[in-house]
Amino acid sequence: MSRRQDRMILVAFADPNALYQSNPERQRDPRRLGLANFIAHAKLAESAGFDAIFKPDFLGFDISKGSVRPRPGFEPLTLLSALSQHTSRLGLIITESTSFNEPYNVARYFTSLDNISDGRASWNVVTSYYGEGNFGDGTLLPLAERYRKAEEFMQVAYRLWDGWLPGSVSYGAQGPLFDAKQIRDTNFAGEFFKVKEPLDIPPGPQGRPVIVQAGASDEGLDFAARHAEIVFAAAPDHETGADFYAELKRRTVAAGRPAAQLKILPGLNIFVADSQAEAEDLYQAQFTDRALLAYRDKLVREAPLFRIDTLELDERIPAEAIPGEAALRQVERRRSRGLLLRKYLSRPDQTLRRFLSDVFEFGHLTLIGTPSHIAGEMAAWFEARAADGFVLKGGNSFPRVAQEILPILREKDVLRPPAAGLTFREALFDDAAA
Numbered sequence: 001m002s003r004r005q006d007r008m009i010l011v012a013f014a015d016p017n018a019l020y021q022s023n024p025e026r027q028r029d030p031r032r033l034g035l036a037n038f039i040a041h042a043k044l045a046e047s048a049g050f051d052a053i054f055k056p057d058f059l060g061f062d063i064s065k066g067s068v069r070p071r072p073g074f075e076p077l078t079l080l081s082a083l084s085q086h087t088s089r090l091g092l093i094i095t096e097s098t099s100f101n102e103p104y105n106v107a108r109y110f111t112s113l114d115n116i117s118d119g120r121a122s123w124n125v126v127t128s129y130y131g132e133g134n135f136g137d138g139t140l141l142p143l144a145e146r147y148r149k150a151e152e153f154m155q156v157a158y159r160l161w162d163g164w165l166p167g168s169v170s171y172g173a174q175g176p177l178f179d180a181k182q183i184r185d186t187n188f189a190g191e192f193f194k195v196k197e198p199l200d201i202p203p204g205p206q207g208r209p210v211i212v213q214a215g216a217s218d219e220g221l222d223f224a225a226r227h228a229e230i231v232f233a234a235a236p237d238h239e240t241g242a243d244f245y246a247e248l249k250r251r252t253v254a255a256g257r258p259a260a261q262l263k264i265l266p267g268l269n270i271f272v273a274d275s276q277a278e279a280e281d282l283y284q285a286q287f288t289d290r291a292l293l294a295y296r297d298k299l300v301r302e303a304p305l306f307r308i309d310t311l312e313l314d315e316r317i318p319a320e321a322i323p324g325e326a327a328l329r330q331v332e333r334r335r336s337r338g339l340l341l342r343k344y345l346s347r348p349d350q351t352l353r354r355f356l357s358d359v360f361e362f363g364h365l366t367l368i369g370t371p372s373h374i375a376g377e378m379a380a381w382f383e384a385r386a387a388d389g390f391v392l393k394g395g396n397s398f399p400r401v402a403q404e405i406l407p408i409l410r411e412k413d414v415l416r417p418p419a420a421g422l423t424f425r426e427a428l429f430d431d432a433a434a
């Protein structure tokens with residue numbers, strides 16, 4: 001197979017803890033969650049060669065689940081808007097829900113952010129599987145309907161973003177001048193939304209934000225094939241990654257889009273040390289019996305069809321603990337995750353301990369070892385078309401990833417800096433030849 005001509009795309013979760021992972025003293029300091037550390041992290045990510053920072057988000061806070069922690073004081077839109085003022089190149093990926101928002105508000109937020117950031121706004125479109133108690137009539141639509149609503153949401157948002165035609169705004173000595181004849185009313189009336197007027201602010205440099213998506217159900221994959229420019233995937237091993245990649249690219253072409261217009265980025269955790277053994281120890285250190293049992297209890301609360309609540313850690317998984325696939329396909333919340341959990345629970349001779357450590361990172365990839373080993377694995381996923389890049393979620397040392405692993409990827413020529421002065425979209429698809 002010939003070497004790829006396009007470059008690897010790297011995204012990092014915005015994470016103020018990332019700078020202090022190896023410093024327990026600093027980890028206990030409450031100031032570590034402050035804005036200054038988010039800024040320091042974003043600046044390091046940008047200077048190291050990451051393409052974007054990403055803030056996942058959920059619109060609920062269930063205090064009855066002890067393990068759910070409050071956010072460190074910021075929601076994504078205002079946080080990344082602040083970070084845009086301390087960076088110049090990073091894409092800013094913000095999660096907004098199509099179930100608990102109106103398209104007019106969301107389209108306006110992203111146009112404003114695109115103007116604030118000189119063309120770096122990006123929207124992680126989620127349909128949400130939780131939070132309904134805080135919105136509207138308090139119900140969550142079934143999965144297929146949530147995606148139908150999301151589809152309509154996108155159509156309205158596109159009309160809003162495309163409503164200002166080229167030439168509709170010019171800048172004179174008095175400030176912006178609008179040519180009302182070049183601005184279209186939205187005039188949308190559908191099943192879920194009605195919007196009459198155009199946006200009241202001119203488009204940003206990108207027009208539309210870069211669309212990101214992360215649903216993995218059938219409906220979610222088709223939605224991604226139609227709309228997404230980046231997909232944040234959960235692929236714990238090479239085979240799953242390569243299958244997912246081929247399937248989603250196939251659906252993208254079937255939806256009438258070039259495969260290269262969609263970048264598939266699996267979530268990644270990195271445990272890096274000077275030797276393989278040391279890195280393994282760091283990785284295994286998180287799997288204390290206590291942590292695993294707490295994780296078992298969390299899974300039981302979230303996915304009650306998995307009957308693992310009374311199992312001991314080193315017990316083999318009995319057949320009756322594994323829910324049937326048909327039952328999981330009826331579940332309306334986190335359906336794709338349930339199917340992934342089932343795959344791991346059903347492995348031959350599986351024990352509860354191995355299952356829990358396998359899925360500890362929600363089915364995301366974990367790479368463990370020396371900087372050169374990890375860079376080699378990342379390049380191999382990229383070259384084998386199991387990934388177009390990665391979303392770095394966590395691990396033991398963000399500074400080592402930035403300062404030791406990324407330079408090796410650059411030496412291998414899979415990670416290449418884009419030209420200066422591009423919008424986020426232009427930088428993403430700068431060399432999209434594949």
Ligand SMILES: Cc1cc2nc3c(=O)[nH]c(=O)nc-3n(C[C@H](O)[C@H](O)[C@H](O)COP(=O)(O)O)c2cc1C
Binds near residue numbers: 059095213217232267
């Ligand atoms: C890797 C991954 C990351 C996700 N991140 C978020 C998130 O930050 N916020 C959210 O509300 N939903 C998130 N989701 C949920 C999806 O976007 C989607 O709304 C949900 O999974 C239901 O669709 P699905 O069954 O197609 O996955 C994520 C899903 C996946 C697979």
